[in-house]
Amino acid sequence: MKQKCDVLIIGQGIAGSCLAYFLLQQGIDVQIIASPTKPNASKIAGGLMQRVSGQYLALPKLVQDHFDEAVSFYESLNLDFNCSIIKPHITHRILDDSQVKIWEKKRQLENYAGLLGQHLQPITIENTTTHHGIDMYDTYSVNTSLLLTTLEDYFCQKTILHYDCVAETDLKLANDCVQIKDFEANYVIFCLGSSLTEWSLFNEFPIINSKGNIISIELDHPENRILQYDKWLIPITNNCYKFGSTYTIDPCITPTQSGYQDLISSLHFFGYQSFRPISIDSGHRCTFSDYKPSMGFLYNNPRIGIFSGFSSKGFITAPSLAKQWSLSFPNLPDPKMSINRFINH
Incomplete structure (x- = not known):
């Protein structure tokens, strides 16, 4: 006999974890299936949260709309766990x-108040290399591995997380439910990130998967700051840092020698000579062609949903959008985020 539930979530990255967490808060019966073999791009991500981003020091509206909610969510998890x-x-x-x-112009603008330092200053690395730059405020690091492991343990304690490989042949549609493996759900929501491209259900949507390599290192001269140029150095824990990331269009999930050399070259540019590589990881960012996340149910399969496309900003946007959706579920809080925006009806 199939186990019945309100919502079956496929995937336990940042999107699936946040959506499951907030749906549970609303008393909705949730079950999760996560792959035991596929790499979790969310878990290796840098977890950099900042309002000002990019080479043009932009203030993306999507980030500003969801930043405070994300910070509040993670701070509540700090306390709860x-x-x-x-x-x-x-x-x-x-x-x-x-x-x-660019900075000289933007530092005077009202909407940048409290975010950009007002003085150009030296940034010295290992007492040997000095760059000029600024301080940026209201920035955070999220320990992505700790976050997802903490929520994984939470879901396991509630006996709602199951490890299994799911293929399209496992999906069976009925008028009143969706069946996958041992589950029968009112709705199934795919939170698979780049793996969406493996499902024909989503072939008509403009998904772009880009690959990023990230290296974990130890430093001889510990830092307690985030450093950023075209890449970033983020303190994680116990003199361990993440440095990245690269950007390529490459379907292969494994790290490459060229990606490794790119990261090492950038570390040298920053001024780091005394470091020990611990590991190099790679993951695929899932992005839609208009660079907005996608959520909601397919127009031709109203029991099949999606919550994906967060690209490199998922740790900022996913918590807020998941909470908003949980409050109005199954209706969408913002139709502009609907996956069906790409369909000409």
């Missing part, structure tokens, strides 16, 4: 000459 999932850090941002000109 007695751990350090999120930590505030000042970002020391290295600027090139063209970026200095």
